[in-house]
Amino acid sequence: MTERAQPIETAADLRADMLRLREEFPALHQRVRGRPLVYLDNAATTHKPRVVLEAMTRFYAEDNSNIHRGVHALSVRATEAYEQARSTVARFLSAPSASEIVFLRGTTEAINLIAHGLAHCRLRPGDEVLITHMEHHSNIVPWQMACKQSGATLKVVPITDNGELEHGAVERMLTDRTRVVSVVHVSNSLGTVNPVREICALAHKVGAVAVVDGAQAVAHMAVDVQEIGCDAYAFSGHKLMGPTGVGALWARQELLAELPPYQGGGDMIEVVTFEKTTYAKAPAKFEAGTPNISGAVGLGAAVSFIEQVGLDRIHAYDTWLLERATEQMQAIPGLRLIGTAPGKAAILAFTLDTAHPHDIGTILDMEGVAIRTGHHCTQPVMVRMGVPATARASLSLYNTQEEIDTLCRAVNKVKEVFQ
Ligand code: C6P
Numbered sequence: 001m002t003e004r005a006q007p008i009e010t011a012a013d014l015r016a017d018m019l020r021l022r023e024e025f026p027a028l029h030q031r032v033r034g035r036p037l038v039y040l041d042n043a044a045t046t047h048k049p050r051v052v053l054e055a056m057t058r059f060y061a062e063d064n065s066n067i068h069r070g071v072h073a074l075s076v077r078a079t080e081a082y083e084q085a086r087s088t089v090a091r092f093l094s095a096p097s098a099s100e101i102v103f104l105r106g107t108t109e110a111i112n113l114i115a116h117g118l119a120h121c122r123l124r125p126g127d128e129v130l131i132t133h134m135e136h137h138s139n140i141v142p143w144q145m146a147c148k149q150s151g152a153t154l155k156v157v158p159i160t161d162n163g164e165l166e167h168g169a170v171e172r173m174l175t176d177r178t179r180v181v182s183v184v185h186v187s188n189s190l191g192t193v194n195p196v197r198e199i200c201a202l203a204h205k206v207g208a209v210a211v212v213d214g215a216q217a218v219a220h221m222a223v224d225v226q227e228i229g230c231d232a233y234a235f236s237g238h239k240l241m242g243p244t245g246v247g248a249l250w251a252r253q254e255l256l257a258e259l260p261p262y263q264g265g266g267d268m269i270e271v272v273t274f275e276k277t278t279y280a281k282a283p284a285k286f287e288a289g290t291p292n293i294s295g296a297v298g299l300g301a302a303v304s305f306i307e308q309v310g311l312d313r314i315h316a317y318d319t320w321l322l323e324r325a326t327e328q329m330q331a332i333p334g335l336r337l338i339g340t341a342p343g344k345a346a347i348l349a350f351t352l353d354t355a356h357p358h359d360i361g362t363i364l365d366m367e368g369v370a371i372r373t374g375h376h377c378t379q380p381v382m383v384r385m386g387v388p389a390t391a392r393a394s395l396s397l398y399n400t401q402e403e404i405d406t407l408c409r410a411v412n413k414v415k416e417v418f419q
Helices: 011-022 050-063 073-092 107-121 141-150 169-173 196-205 253-258 293-309 311-330 357-366 379-385 401-417
Strands: 101-104 128-132 153-157 178-184 209-213 232-236 247-251 269-272 277-279 335-338 347-352 372-374 390-394
Touching: 011 311, 050 073, 050 293, 073 101, 073 247, 073 293, 101 107, 101 293, 107 141, 107 178, 107 209, 107 232, 107 247, 128 141, 141 153, 153 169, 169 196, 178 196, 196 209, 293 311, 311 335, 311 347, 311 401, 347 401, 357 372, 357 390, 357 401
Parallel strands: 128 153, 128 178, 178 209, 209 232
Antiparallel strands: 101 247, 232 247, 269 277, 335 347, 347 390, 372 390
16 A cells, blocks of 8 residues: 655644644633733643543543542543553653553652652762752752752752853763752753753763653653653643643653652552551552542543644744744843743743833733743742843743734833833
8 A cells, every 4th residue: 555645734834723723722712801811821831722621521520430449330431541541641751661650740749759769769878969050949859858868969060141051061060979860851941951861871871860850841842751761750731731730750660669659548559457568569659549530531631632733743833933932022122031042942031121020920911911920930040040030931832923922012011111
């Protein structure tokens, strides 16, 4: 059988298709403060397509039951739906096995689990944990806690003025005492895309565990954990068009086997007596209690939605929109973009010479434009960049060129007000 050639999609086709997809997101079609909503706070959380909302409603309407516990039909269906979502997430990350996917509350809980576990089983006084200056607090504080508990030292890779890791710094800072390297894939406050593949290879040269915070990456680029070569990868469902309160940790089988359980309770055990308890194998070992079943189902639907759209196409559209937004924003006098690394993701953090970021956010809100302002849970980045806070517009596949125009018009309005 001869293979039919796929028609080549033009940039205009891609834009038209993304515009069609926008129709799938009910929350986008509303007025805020009398104006059409322009939602540019996607790094904080994304809106949900109809398929995700429907999958969760259908789960509650038809299958609702606890999992791994019942022999009745609904429990079997609920278990199947939950485990199917695990397989979907494994495929999405190109993980070797679904049993390496642990469902948790999100990135924060995933990094806490790893840090807590490594503090117990690997870290000793004098060991070192290497992170970077652009980490989200959820990839700083758990390691500080782990270091405090174990006597290890936290070391921080410096960043440049444009928001990149200092050239050669990771290699320079690794020592034979480095046990963990934990790095953000895409910075939420700078947009920088870190060379995680190279960093993981360097970490492995000194025998360190390589952890990647993928919270901002998964919605914007194809992630293949085997290709990256990390030992653990964490992400949150809600930044990927899935529900809040659910996310996933992928970690190598051997690492999951070595880590102690994070919490004790139902479904994570083999045998319990008052003298001794033996634990189930991963992932059950890390999923004590009734998990967020409908959340996992919703996450599975979100991942399938993203896969169907195609991350290569999403990336191409993101890049197009980011280029336009960057060009337009750079033309606004007194606007400083914070984070200008080459190849950055679709996150535009900025300050204005005349207005505080919170004032920018407030005036933009009056125009129906939703952005985030503040330190974005990356206080060290603010200190490094010499700003108290930034305003941040973060893009998603459903944003349009017209919305970028509205953003820029609204920023100009802020300038007028604060002239
Ligand atoms: N960043 C932002 O507005 P949770 O809260 O667990 O879903 O994700 C935490 C997290 C971890 N790493 C990075 C790089 C992140 O961006 C986030 C969440 C949001 O930027 C809320 S602070």
